[in-house]
Amino acid sequence: MKITKASDYALRVVGFFATAEKNRYYMRNELSEICSVPDSFLGKILQHLVKSGILESERGKKGGFRLSKNPEDITLYDIIRSVEGEIVINECLVEGNACKISGNCKIHNVLDQVRCNLINELKKVNVSNLV
Amino acid sequence: MKITKASDYALRVVGFFATAEKNRYYMRNELSEICSVPDSFLGKILQHLVKSGILESERGKKGGFRLSKNPEDITLYDIIRSVEGEIVINECLVEGNACKISGNCKIHNVLDQVRCNLINELKKVNVSNLV
DNA sequence: ATATTTTAAGATAAAAAAACTCTTTTTTAA
DNA sequence: TTAAAAAAGAGTTTTTTTATCTTAAAATAT
Ligand code: SF4
Ligand code: SF4
Numbered sequence: 001m002k003i004t005k006a007s008d009y010a011l012r013v014v015g016f017f018a019t020a021e022k023n024r025y026y027m028r029n030e031l032s033e034i035c036s037v038p039d040s041f042l043g044k045i046l047q048h049l050v051k052s053g054i055l056e057s058e059r060g061k062k063g064g065f066r067l068s069k070n071p072e073d074i075t076l077y078d079i080i081r082s083v084e085g086e087i088v089i090n091e092c093l094v095e096g097n098a099c100k101i102s103g104n105c106k107i108h109n110v111l112d113q114v115r116c117n118l119i120n121e122l123k124k125v126n127v128s129n130l131v
Numbered sequence: 132m133k134i135t136k137a138s139d140y141a142l143r144v145v146g147f148f149a150t151a152e153k154n155r156y157y158m159r160n161e162l163s164e165i166c167s168v169p170d171s172f173l174g175k176i177l178q179h180l181v182k183s184g185i186l187e188s189e190r191g192k193k194g195g196f197r198l199s200k201n202p203e204d205i206t207l208y209d210i211i212r213s214v215e216g217e218i219v220i221n222e223c224l225v226e227g228n229a230c231k232i233s234g235n236c237k238i239h240n241v242l243d244q245v246r247c248n249l250i251n252e253l254k255k256v257n258v259s260n261l262v
Numbered sequence: 263a264t265a266t267t268t269t270a271a272g273a274t275a276a277a278a279a280a281a282c283t284c285t286t287t288t289t290t291a292a
Numbered sequence: 293t294t295a296a297a298a299a300a301g302a303g304t305t306t307t308t309t310t311a312t313c314t315t316a317a318a319a320t321a322t
Binding site: 174190 | 317320321
């Protein structure tokens with residue numbers, strides 16, 4: 001019942017961008033230093049964030065990463081979702097992985113509700129709330 | 132961001148007890164069969180549930196497991212807490228594991244809030260709500 | 263008392279997931 | 293055309309989850 005380290009790292013980086021110089025590109029190794037995230041691992045995380053449209057990147061000299069939208073428009077949910085996929089709380093909540101009892105399992109229904117509430121909580125907080 | 136299989140198994144077993152014959156002892160292998168949980172693994176899970184006072188056990192012939200309190204007085208939180216320890220959402224929220232930034236980290240504070248809400252959600256649902 | 267049935271406890275093993283690295287390719291700017 | 297940067301993906305290590313096995317202890321029936 002925990003977010004992964006990758007998620008925490010992603011939150012740190014995106015959180016940093018909210019305070020950082022607008023529009024400037026930051027290189028992976030700069031971000032690694034600033035946010036205390038292992039450089040190579042950060043590579044993968046940044047790729048996820050780019051792919052889901054939270055960051056944008058530019059290759060080559062003068063390249064790097066920067067926010068691709070306003071901090072107000074990025075929620076904690078977006079970031080966690082981006083690096084670890086959909087939040088499910090329990091395996092049976094993901095399409096196709098239902099256990100044989102799923103149909104009328106009250107636990108299933110309750111956990112689904114808990115998941116909705118959790119996701120809504122995470123959607124309530126945006127990156128500008130982190131400065 | 133998921134509960135463990137052990138938690139789901141525990142929920143199934145305790146959920147079953149809510150519908151089962153009151154006061155009767157059920158053996159580990161009966162419960163294993165009924166709830167589709169690997170027998171040996173269930174042993175460990177039942178031990179946790181006994182240790183935290185959700186179930187009570189009796190050894191020897193006529194022995195087994197049964198609820199040690201009313202279904203109304205057992206919450207989903209109690210069960211999950213029993214088998215996987217305190218819910219923390221992020222490592223830095225557990226005493227002594229704070230990262231160097233913890234002191235004034237907004238992410239930390241927000242996740243702590245999310246954790247509280249999640250725990251409260253889980254406390255709202257009791258086992259009798261599962262029948 | 264003794265055999266039998268059952269949980270308790272803990273060590274250990276296997277499997278899966280998370281955390282992290284490395285290498286090669288592609289893109290860009292100077 | 294060269295140097296610097298990210299992209300992509302394979303590969304490794306570590307940690308956690310999941311599960312089993314073995315031995316001990318307790319309770320009961322005979
Ligand atoms: S028992 Fe219920 S909650 Fe657990 S996996 Fe099956 S459907 Fe989901
Ligand atoms: S950066 Fe903030 S949230 Fe992440 S581990 Fe450190 S204190 Fe916790």
